[in-house]
Amino acid sequence: MIGFDEALDRLTSVARPARRERVPLADAHGRVLAAPVIARLDSPASDTSAMDGYAVREADFAVPARLRVIGESFAGRGFDGAITDGQCVRIFTGAPMPRGADRVIMQEVVRRDGDLALFDHALGGGRHVRPQGSDFRRGDELLPAGRRLDPRAMVAAAGADVAEVEVHARPTVIVLGTGDELAEPGQATERPGTIPESVSFGVAGMARAFGAEIVDRLRLPDEPEVLEAAAAEALGRADLVVVTGGASVGEKDYARAMFTRSGLELIFSKVAIKPGKPVWLGRAQGRLVLGLPGNPTSAMVTARLLLAPLLAGLAGEPPDAALRWRPVPLAHDLPPCGDRETFHRAVWRHEGVEAISNQDSSAQKALAAAEVLIRRRAGAPAAYAGDMVETLAF
Incomplete structure (x- = not known):
């Protein structure tokens, strides 16, 4: 049995993207760039106005001034001409500066009299002009490879004037839930002795939340031949197979054995954490297999x-992009930690985080209430209200 940090190190060594693809920018949200986004133009493409007002030549400007308005400049439709002495152009935010103009006077301090603009106030300090290329230049790298295209990055990619981006393919996942005691939700009340299969729904949901494409989600009986066939088929259809249940030492725990004929090689087996000690990771036929415990809370904690x-x-x-630990004060005392690193399910309080009362690994109602995990290192002493603890959004 290994520690959590070592398990993460081993996991990181095999968590590598396998395929790239080009996708339209409109379909790229949430994807991870496989190549940087390079600007195809300057931004702004020319000197532009930073506000609504009047474009003038500062060298010829003196207050009070009466300048003739010779045209208008709009964003996307600039003034086709040049300003000379005694002239100005009505201009709007984002519009290109007319030739000869080097300053914008905000409209709030200008009076109009027909085709004349009257300037009665001394100039302020700002020029209100965005110079060409002041945001970025053609050829600049706006987004590096490895950047996830969140909403802010989507703006930058579109601003670079790219129609497509090269991204890593979404990892494909099949979730296999095992156990004779499991029934499809909606059928357990009709089959005495069974319980609703719930874990695969949560695991599939978490996988989607972290960028996976769910190829299939299957519920399987504890029959070795059926399980082996399902394992072999799943390995041929997905980058990652997640199997839930059957992770202890009972005589009908087949979750790991079902991959033996497919050449399973373990990367780690059992991790010294609570809950979730039976979790394991392996590789078979060039694909990864993650085994999660069957208890709902254990499965979801280890999945996270x-x-x-x-x-x-x-x-x-980077794998640790999914593990953003944050120090937060405790809102309630915690007892000393045992010999296994423990992850308490907790909720947010005004004064910090508080562990929920029901920490049972099979709990489902309490699991739904949990918002955050509190990480407690093995052998840690008691922690008290106000102490800082490591937390992870759950």
């Missing part, structure tokens, strides 16, 4: 701690 960074790496980001 290990599936999320694994998917980040497969999608082209």
Whole structure:
């Protein structure tokens, strides 16, 4: 059994993207760049006005002034001409500066009298002009490879005037839920002795949230032949197979054995964490396989701690991009930690985070209430209200 940090190190060593593709920018939100975005033009493309007002030649300007308005300049439709002595142009935010103009006087301090603009106030300090290329120049790298295209990055990519971007392919995932005791939700009440299969829904949802494409989600009985066939098929259809349940030592725990004939090689087996000790990671037929515990809370905690960074790496980001630990004060005391690193499910309070009362690994109602994980290192002493603890959004 290894520690959590070592498990992450081993996971990071194999979490590499496999494929690239070009996609239209309109379809690229949430994807990770496989190549940088390079600007195809200057921004702004010319000197432009930073506000609505009047474009003037500062060298010829003295207050009070009466300048003849010889035209208008709009964003996308500039004034086709030049300003000379005694002239100005009505201009609007984002419009190109007329030739000869080097300053914009805001409209609030200008009076109009027909085709004359009257300037009665001394000039302020600002020129209100955005110089050509002041944001970026043609050939500049606006976004590096490895950047996830969040809404802000989408703006920069579009501003670079690119219609397509090269991205890493979304990792494809198949989720296999195992166990004779499981019934499809809606059927458990009709089948005494069964429980609704819930874990695969949460795992699939988390995988989607971290950029995966869910190819399939299957519920399988504890029958070795069925499980082996399903494992072999899944390995041929997805980059990552996630199997839930059957991760302990019972005589019908087949989740790992179902991949044996496919040449399973373990990367790690069991991690010294609570909950989720039985979690494992392996490789078979060139594809990755992640085994999660069957208990709902254990499965979702280990998915957040290990599936999320694994998917980040497969999608082209550093795996630790999915693990943003944040120091936050405790709102309530915590007892000393045992010999396994522990991740308490917690909720936000005004004064910090508070562990929820039900920390059972099979809890589902309490799981739904949890908003954050509190990380407690093995052997850590008791922590008290106001102490800083490591937290991760859950």
